[in-house]
Amino acid sequence: MTPPVPAVLAELAALAIRSAAPGIPDGERANALGLTASLLAIAAETWDAAAHHLVEENQAIRALTGEVGRDENLRLTALQAENNRLREALITLQTRAESDGDEALQTRIWAELIISTDRRRLSTAPV
Amino acid sequence: MAHPLEPRLATYIAGRLPEASGVTVSNLERISGGASRETYRFLLSRIEGGQTRTRKLILRRDPPASLIDTERRVEFEAYRxxxxxxxxxxxxxxLEEGSDALGHPFFIAEEITGFQAGPAALFAGATEAVxxxxxxxxxxxxxxxxxxxxAPLAATLxxxxxxxxxxxxxxxxxxLIDRDADQPLPITEAAIRWLRANPPPPAQRLSIVHGDYRTGNFLFDADGDIHGVLDWEMAHLGDPLEDLGWSLQPVWTFGRQGLAGGLCPSARAVAIWERASGLHADPAALLWWTLFNCVKGQGIWVGSAAAFTSGGNRAPIMIYPAWWLINAQERAMLQVMGRL
Incomplete structure (x- = not known):
């Protein structure tokens, strides 16, 4: 997710401290805490599966691009950086498949892209 | 405790009302939302002709960095x-375009009171007839x-x-997506390629485009009437189908699948619009504009993430649309392209 979860949690911690101070108008305090709660809920929902989804997706894209390899560093920042690299390669591959008229490859890429949105889907998402 | 903006705002307004005395600002509070402008409501009191008068007003002030970068004059003139x-x-x-009075440019407007805008309130309590x-x-x-x-906006836009x-x-x-996206977006990029390869026909006419006409940006009452259209900060001149496409794009169903704006089937919405405007919504052109509006939405969501990450605006309202909508927007593109 972007912005990254650690940066957001740090900001929310600071906001919670500010919101607890006396003299904050009730409406502003309620607004800040309501948004904080919504963001914490999203972070909680995505936390457990975040690494698993990135590893799964990176492997799926390598299968499409023909790369050999696996994720050795399982820190989320490392997995996300590799995911960014692979998704950039996927855009290049899909663009080439379109210009070459390679329908079979396009179909495989679209199938993975649809699955990728399932992986990222939030329970509260409108689509 | 009085909000620190109150005396500065009172001083500014007193300068705009030379015939009034005793100008005071009270009850100033920030209203939820307002990702592109900081929005406050307040009560203005002043003495005119020997009588004390009060009026509920709205202050819309530019934040340090915005979810949507627009000129406040555009929004002001569109309302006018x-x-x-x-x-x-x-x-x-x-309209104040300088930063001396309140730290950032702003405008002041009438508050339309007694109505709601939030989609949650609309969908939680209203009957199907409403x-x-x-x-x-x-x-x-x-x-x-x-x-x-x-024509009234041609001088500004x-x-x-x-x-x-x-x-x-x-x-x-x-x-904007090229500039702001910090992660590759393959579906968005594919949609942009398709849009460039399959352009729509020329606009039927040049229209004022609201730019953010969706459920949540108008004030409604319990009977279903609309009393105010808000949030004109993305107003511009363009193809009238653009606004229709934005109103139909799937993230604005608010999870009420199959209902444009969460309100009615898309075909019904289009029929109402065609009857009211006398214009035709060519299905292929409307599909183009609906998909385009998915891309536009993505531009806004990645822009909000970029504003947070760059440190320009650390407000939580900048995070929420990015977390909640970037993936949903890609699913909306899949839906419009018939792939989901």
Whole structure:
């Protein structure tokens, strides 16, 4: 997710401290805490599966691009950086498949892209 | 405890009301939302002709960095263009483009009171009959916007040729995505390629485009009538189908799948708009504009993430749309392209 979860949690911690101070108008305090709660809920929902989804997706894209390899560093920042690299390669591959008229490859890429949105889907998402 | 902006705001308004004395500002509070502008409501009191008068007003102030970067004059002039017309909007009072008075540019407007805007309130309590009434009013008003004379805004806004409306908007939003996205977006990029390869026909006319006409950006009552169209900060001149496409794009169903704006089937919304505007919504052109609006939405969501990450605006409202909508927006693109 972007912005990254650690940066957001740090900001929310600071906001919670500010919101607890006396003299904050009730409406502003309620607004800040309501948004904080919504963001914490999203972070909680995505936390457990975040690494698993990135590893799964990176492997799926390598299968499409023909790369050999696996994720050795399982820190989320490392997995996300590799995911960014692979998704950039996927855009290049899909663009080439379109210009070459390679329908079979396009179909495989679209199938993975649809699955990728399932992986990222939030329970509260409108689509 | 009085809000620190109150005395500064009172001083500013006193300078705009030389015939008044005893100008005070009270009850100033920030209203939820307002990702592109900081929005506050407040009570203005002053003495005029020996009588104390009060009025509820709205302050819209630029934040340090915004979810949507627009000139506040555009928004101000768009509201003014429709005041007193069939399109209900609040009265604009003062525009301040300098930063001396309140730290950032701002404008002050009438507050339309007694109504709600939030989709949650609409969908939680309203009957189906009321939702049908809201839909009727929503797309009728959009038809009125589409057929309004664009001349009052021509001095403030660029006037694209009819066959250039699509390219101007697509170039703008694709450029913002290129600038702001910090992670690759393969579906968004595929949608942009498709849009460039399959342009729509020239616009039927040059219209005022609201730019963010969706459920949540108008004030409604319990009977389903609409009393104010808000959030004109993305107003511009362009193809009238653009606003219709934004109103139909799937993230604005708010999870009420199959219902445009969460209110009624898309075909019904289009029929209301066509009847009100007298314009035709060619299905292929409307599909283009609906998909384009998915790309535009993505431009806004990645822009909000970029504003947070760059440190320009650390408000949580900048995070929420990015976390909640970037993936949903890609699923919306899949849906519009018939792949989901």
């Amino acid at each position: 263009a429709f005041h007193g017309s069939a399109v209900p909007v609040p009265e604009m009072l003062w 939702l049908a009434r809201v839909a009727e009013r929503k797309w009728s008003i959009l038809g009125d916007i589409a057929t309004a004379d664009p 660029p006037t694209p040729a009819l066959d250039e409306c699509w390219r101007r908007e697509l170039d703008h939003w694709a450029g």
